[in-house]
Amino acid sequence: MYKQGTFVSYKVNMNKTFCENCRKVNEYFIKEENLSGSLKGNIYSYKGKKAYCKKCHKAVFVHEINDYNLYKLNESYRKKNNIISLDDIKDIPKKYNIGKRPLSIVLGWGELTYSRFIEADTPTKEYSETLIKIRDDIDYFEKLLDNSKDKISKIAYEKCKKRIRELKTLEATKLSATADYITDNYDVTNLVLNKLLYYIQGFYYAFYDKFIFDENCKAWQYGPVYGTQYYKYKEFKDNPINIAIFENDLLNEEEINLINNVVKFFSCYGGNVLIEFTHHEQPWSMTKNNKIIKKELLGSFFKEIKKDYKINKPEDIHKYSEKMFKKYKGAYK
Template sequence: MNRNKTFCEECRRDVEYMVETATIKGKLKGEEYEYIGKKAVCMECGGEVYVAGIEDENLKALYDMYRQKNDIISQEKILEIPQKYNIGKRPLSLLLGWGEMTFSRYCEGDMPTKQYSDILQKIYDDPAYYLELLEKNKDNLKSPQAYEKSKRKVQELLGEEKNAGSKLDSIIQYLLYKCEDITPLALQKALYYVQGFFYAFEGRFLFEEECEAWVHGPVYRDVYNRYSSYRFDPIESVEVFDESVFTTSEKAILDSVIKNFCCYSGKILEEFTHLEKPWRRTRDGLPVDAHSNRVIPKELIGEYFVAVKEKFNMLTPGDIEVYSKAIFEQIN
């Protein structure tokens, strides 16, 4: 509760007031908007009183509502742009071909037009777009140093994006974090089962990479190249992993595959896949030991695991256990 003092028109003197949350209506650019704001109330008469700071907050809330309704970039994002790209406010205005003080006014709360807002939003979202503008309009800048500093920063950002890794990379790291003594062969099969069962439960594939029908089962070629030096030895484990990169459904399926398939050796998992339709159909007509780079069609993988889910009446990812036990019994 705020008990600072302000002047009350009703009481005709300075009084203590409290601040309450209120639904407020306000007009901006000819349109009326309703938003959640605050009001100051006299603690003696209960009437509303004027407090400059609260009025400023309400004005900002009105502007924020206008921005939201009209798809205008927020002031907070505008303020982040110079820091993100290591460029001053005036140089950024010049780079964009605007008036020298235009961007500074937006930082102070002025509302950009929809056209200018769209440009700022794209700059905020897309470092590659900003780099394109920087190269195209660098002659607008008064200082070569401003160009060089900003270029180095955006190149760093683009490098970070490139190295952030794909969904497949995150899954590999998680498997190496959760599984003990997983070999390259077992890793390949775990990735295959993650992909198949995720499609069965979610109706989409978890990662984009294609797998091939090699002699020893489904293989993701880039993953093979990455870990081929380990040969038959376990891959070095990952000590730390941020599990928040996965959604609840992603993690549930990953954990079930780890529990129900990664308990088996790579050779046993290889035998599992040799019994399954996707690998067998893709290698149809090939000699047993023939090398092949035939891609196992994703549609075939999806179709097979949907059928498995239906056959074994799987309701949750935990039910994957039924299939892993059933196929294990087939090879024994």
């Protein structure tokens, strides 16, 4: 039986293997190919990988690539048969803030069943349907949790219950989705995060003539801040925000690309420098006193920046951030 998830390491240092044809260990190269395989009596096609000897170009066997192909075959099987994906199975305990064992118990399963679905087994249709239902239906899951309240520890129950309350009240918006995306993928402090959100709002408008966030930011003492997001992460103080958040699909590719570029070109300077930047930008300097920064002001300011710095695509945003850094780095040394 193969182990799911072990294939990821093949890129790093496994580029040599035994070639049957050359009768020795040679380097190999990898090609993506359309492959097919059989699983539970049916044939499934999938995009897999094959390794070839660099010397003789004959196919060679590489464990990690074999594992990868089995994983892809399994994914293809799941898609065809509407079986929940492994990623989704991994996300559910994070979403509900509950361990795999208590979760297994809440579902009325053996204590280790959930872990087995993460480590090796593919759930049957019946198990999969339960998993899909709890993935999508918070109320249904809450009922199951309440029904098994006495079977799991008080702490586990209360942690999970608290998360369910949060999930129900937390109205997912592009703003919260963006904050979640950034904190999930980058190390940022609350202060830096709020500056990034402000730049994302500004540059998104400059490129696409519409605002990505409905919410307004305010001109606080240390620069622009989105209150809801600030309070959401307040407990982290000056430390990088470190919190497990489940994925959402509110953001499209265009938005994610802009977000990544803003994060890349601004977060490297750190909080103090970003305070300096934003204090020298009109949206903040013309507002101040904790007042709402008017969207029109923010939008037109970044339109000008885009024009003045010849920023033609999100990848050009560094032209502005680098210039600002040269200008204002002196303030903090």
